[in-house]
Amino acid sequence: MGSGIAQICATKGLDVLINDRSADLLDRSMQSIRKSLQRLTQKGSLSKETADEALGRIRTETSLEGLRHADFVIEAVVEDEAIKRNIFQTLDKVTSVHTILASNTSSISITKLGAATSKPHRVIGMHFMNPVPLMKLVELARGQHTSGQTFEACKGLAEFLGKDVATSQDRPGFLVNRVLIPMINEAFFCLMEGVGSAEDIDKGMRLGTNQPMGPLRLADFIGLDTCLSIMKVLHNGLGDSKYRPCPLLQSYVDAGWVGQKAGKGVYQYDQEHQKDART
Structure with missing residues (x-):
């Protein structure tokens, strides 16, 4: 950025x-x-x-x-x-x-x-x-x-x-991420619990709420490590269990699957995507 x-x-x-x-x-x-x-x-x-x-x-x-x-x-x-x-x-x-x-x-x-x-x-x-x-x-x-x-x-x-x-x-997450990151976190909970596939979760939010990019694809674009860091700030700063980071999100970050910049996150990216993200 x-x-x-x-x-x-x-x-x-x-x-x-x-x-x-x-x-x-x-x-x-x-x-x-x-x-x-x-x-x-x-x-x-x-x-x-x-x-x-x-x-x-x-x-x-x-x-x-x-x-x-x-x-x-x-x-x-x-x-x-x-x-x-x-x-x-x-x-x-x-x-x-x-x-x-x-x-x-x-x-x-x-x-x-x-x-x-x-x-x-x-x-x-x-x-x-x-x-x-x-x-x-x-x-x-x-x-x-x-x-x-x-x-x-x-x-x-x-x-x-x-x-x-x-x-x-001056509050944890300010305005945008106070709303956005919990939505992404909830999408990971839906994925972890098998409520729907990543593709259907993203399709549902794109076509059902007119978002240009589904929450899981957006998380890959932002970086899953960044999403997790912000979620932890929300959880620690506000002290509310509703901001608890999804274990699947934590697991992906632990595995190094942090999104487009790494070539793999929720989705797999080709080398050209990976190169663009890193530069």
Whole structure:
């Protein structure tokens, strides 16, 4: 998702620095952006000139020190609270006092992430939907310390990027995943209990509720490991047994069947699907 966020920012004329822990991951990110821009130009959604200019605005770096002069940082690492807190502690040290620190987290407390810094008033949740260049929504979540100025600046950036904004309180799962992930979890319970096949569960939700993608196929697209992490945040954070992760979902993740990016989840994917997901 970080690649998608970088792409839309660069397309809108912003200078972008992508940071990751290795040059190989950064190369994959740039390959993903090039392929995405190429698809948009082929469809006529974007001119080749705009795509080329966007690529020219993107730099990559493996050190967080490169963010020292950034005005706005959007963190988009794995959905793990400990990892995110560690990154926010580091960002707090290397960025300017005026820098806004946003997290693309889909479930983790913004208040906790802000508390890991010396400027929690400048920490906010900015949850993009995947795939970022195509999905219109950005979900904003204010922590206990988030200032009104930070919120308005983040809202302004989202709207500048052409997104519609929904605002959530700082609660586990926020709005979208508070509703979506339990639906996916229940689909796994239906599959585990033999209520229906994966194909029929997905067909029922697609054709019966007019969803573009069934919940099990969507889970593969999101990543079963990510779905499980969010479900655990809901279960632990809200303390309600209705958020208990389905054992079958846990079993798939334990087996490494985490969805399209791994080549196998609920469904089997060919090598081309697998390659696209990883890049």
